[in-house]
Amino acid sequence: MAASKYHGVELDPKTFRAEPNEPSPSPATLVRWLDDQGMVAKGMHLKWRYLLRMFNTPPVVLMFKDGSAGLFISADYSRGVVWLRDPMGDEGDPLVAVDELRLSQVWTGDVLLIRRSRTQAESESPVDIRWLTRVVMREKKSLRDIALASMVLSVLTILPALIIMQVINKVIGQHSMATLFSIVMIMITITFYETLLSYARRELVLVMTARIDSRISIHIFNRLLSLPLEYFERQQAGNVIGRVMAIYKVRDFMTGSLLRTFLDMFTLVLILPFLFFLNATLAWMVLAAAGAIGLIVVIFMGPVAYYVGRVTGAEMARGAVLYESIAGIRTLKTLALEPARRQEWDEKTAEVTRWKLAAGRMSNWPQTIIMPIEMFISRGVLLVGAYLALSDTTGGAVGAGGLVAFMMLGGRVASPLVGFARLLEDFTEVRSSLEQAGSVLNNPTETKALTTGMRPKIQGALSFIDVNFAYPGSPTKALDGVDFEIPAGTMLGVVGRSGSGKSTLTRLLQGVSRNYTGYLKLDGIDMREINLNHLRRSFGVVLQDNFLFRGTIRDNITAGRPGLTLDDVVQAARLAGAEEFIERMPAGYETFIEEGSTNISGGQKQRLAIARALISDPRLLILDEATSALDPESEALVNANLQRIGKGRTMVIVSHRLSSLVDCDQILVMEMGKVDDIAPHNVLVERCAIYRQLWLQQNRHMNPDRNAGPAPMLAEGD
Template identity: 90%
Template structure:
């Protein structure tokens, strides 16, 4: 943390997630964590003599054998000592001089170098062909080795052809067995080296392909997670998944046909001069045939690209139907919607088939036109070469051996040239796929907000000053001049009719939307100035419908804090009223939750979500209709614990059940995006007409001056 502070980044140790079976953080684990916090980190191993030469460098973290660390400040080469400081201390703490002998007893030799990221430039780079090429060029050292091996293989390819030419022209004509034996041994040796070099090139190609694939996959997933929640709320999940998956078509192209053709082009560069040396006429014929194929492909690129784009769109729409059907299978089954969904699936499948058939027919035309040219390159050149050999019996133009050698080398040249021409056709599909992926991944992200900004200690005082907010595409304001403030430790209830702006307030508090005007302050600091990751980790949020991940109950409660103990889990479960049903389960906290939480009830799932929000002891807890899905018994249990839950933290509770908000310190009444009133229950029921009307609707059978228990009512969503 001290090294990060030197670079202007405040780290929150609560955000660190170590490996499950790792006794102490490894450099690799720390590097991953620091990268997430807006720093660029690198772990490496150093020897003492190199450490001693480091002068005027930023603080460096030295990893110790007992799992702790030291902060390297500077070195004195003349005295043979380095100056260290306790990383958990302050800058005023004295430095300690350590020599090689003392340091070798505790130092593992690993160091951690870090610097501030350059404003997230790499993460924010648009996903396009230039970005993909930069990803490939990051492996330039291996690519250089691959190119070198390809050039050597090309040379080794020429030698057998020249030897065969001499065998036909000289050995057979002169019946020389000794020469034949010598030539055979040379061919065996060349074959051995060519086989060995080919294996090495394939191994290097596999390595660079795996690295490129990993870089693309990691960047795409990180970019997807960095997109704001608002984007996902406006898009169909199936469409998003379908478009993102198109990037893997691009990946296959980059690491497959493009790489192979690129390597084969070295063969063309090396072999082509020898073809002209053997027979300029046949060489020009081969080039002309390959050029004609390329011209045909270019002519058909636009129409083929159009149909390929329609195929991709139709497949994404069909995939969206499949995703929605699986995600909503419970509703689909309970409402007997199988026939309707089946009909929609049939229609989408028919559309995919129709466009695929049209695309295939369009692609069939250039393939049909190209086929005679390919046959001419493989067969016609042989016939023309035979004619040239017969027309000049002395072999002035090309002899029998030269013709055989030309055909051996010509095939190695024609295939890459034809492949390069077909590559243009593949590029059309790749360009369409990349455009679809880019339509998702190139949207503005939260990367800057997640990695920059202030990281102050959170107390929980909230202040809205003339806050206005309008949802994209909406005509009316969701919040209109909202003004109110509460001190830290306040339990605030938020009520109002449907569409009054209750949930919008919680969205702004969570940082889901930052495009508001006015000032929303947390402990006197504008929330737009606070690091978004730090902000969200300091909050606890429980929604009306919460998702539990596949895993144990303990894993779900500690999802954001995997390092916490079972005692912490039990304490959070007890506060949420979940302890009693967890202990009745077969494996207790180790009970495995199935996908979709089918083995627990809705009320139990909600209490686990509350426990998950409380496990980190947040200073501000948001409950957005969190108790609406609970049965009366569970709701009464959670409400009874609200006083204990609220102790030492600010709570914002959005609920349509006013009975659960009676004990709140303040209740905010919203009406059409404006603040109608704010005050305790006893005051509002007397002076606020909207609040009194809502209270009477829910408690007609009770005296308005009596506190009321939970009462069922029709849900009023926001």
């Protein structure tokens, strides 16, 4: 953190997550954390003599053997000392001069170089062909080694053909056993080295493709998580997944057919001159046939691409139906919607089958036209060569041995040429897949807001100053000139009819939407200037419908806070009213929650969500209809704890049940996106017509005059 301050970046230590079974943070763990915080970091192992030569550098972190660290400020080469500072001390503290002997006793040799990113980070680069090319080109060393191995293998490919030609032309004709034995030994040696080199090349390709695949997978997942919540709310989840998964078709292309064709081109470059040396006529015939294949592929590339695009779209639509059916399986079963969903699935499957059949038929045409040309390369060239050898009219006829050698190498030349032509066909499908993935991943992200901005110590004072907000595509404002202010530590209730803007207020507080006008301030600071990650970690949020991850109760309560102890978990569960049902479970806090929380009740799920929000002791807690799913007993338990929960923090409680808001310091009444009134309960009942009407509707049973009429009718009915 001290090194980052030099670059003007404030880091939040709460965002750091240590690796399991790691007693102290390693340079690699710190690098990953700093990269996530929008900085550029690199871990290195240095010797003393190199450290001593680091003049006029920004602060460098030195990793010590006991798990702590020191801040390298400068070095004095002439005196043989370096100047260090305690990273936990003040900037004005005096520097400490340390020589090699003293430093070697505590220093591991590891250093951490940190700087602020000045250019567009790779994580923010658009997902397109240029980005993928940069990902591949980061493996320059592996590509160089693979290319070198391919060139040597191409040379080794020519030697057996030459040897076979000599065997046919000379050994058999002269019946020389000694020459044959020598050739056999040479062939065995070549085969050994070719096998060994092929294994090495495959290993290099395997490692390189695994590294590329890891980079792509990590990037797209991080990019997906950095998209704003608003995007996911407007998109169908199955459609998003289908489009993102299309990136793997691009991955397979770049590490599969593209790489194979790239390697085959080395064979082409080395073997083609040798074929012209054997017989120029046959070599031109092979090139002409391969060129004809390429021309046919190019002609059919457009129509095939059209049908491939329709197949991709149909498959994504079918995948969306599958995802939606699985995600909503409880509703599907309880409402007996299986027939309707089967019909929709059958329709989508028929659509996919129809377009696949059309695409297959279109692809069948070029393959049918190409087949005779490929057969000519493998069979016709042999017959033409035999004719030339028999007629010997050109003066350059190839002998029997040369013809065999030509056929051995001719197929190796035609294969990369045909592969290159088909590569163009594959590229059309890859381009379509890349566009599909880019339509999701290239949307504006929250990365800048998550990695930059102020990280103030939050107290919880809120100010809304003429805040206006409208959802995309909506003709009306969800919030219209909202103005109110509450000090830190206030328990604020928010009420109003459906659609009045209650939940929209909480969305703006969470930073879900930042495209509002006016000013929303937290402790006097515009919330758009605050680091979004810091803001959300300082808040606790409980929604009406919360999601629990598959795992233990303890893991769910401490989600994102792995360093917290069981005592912290128990305290949070007690505040949320969840302790009593957790302790009744056989495994207690280690009870495993199934996917979809099917093995716990809705009320228990909600109380665990409240405990999860309280575990980090947030300065501002938002409860958005958090008690609506609770049974009366659980709701009464949570409401009874609200005063304890709200002690020392600001609370914003959105609820339709006004009885749970009676003890709030202030109650905000919303109506059609505007503030109708804000005051304590007793005041609102007297002066706010909307609040009074809502209160009377919900407490009609408390007024005997209103219930006096129906009673005799019920009695008469008996």
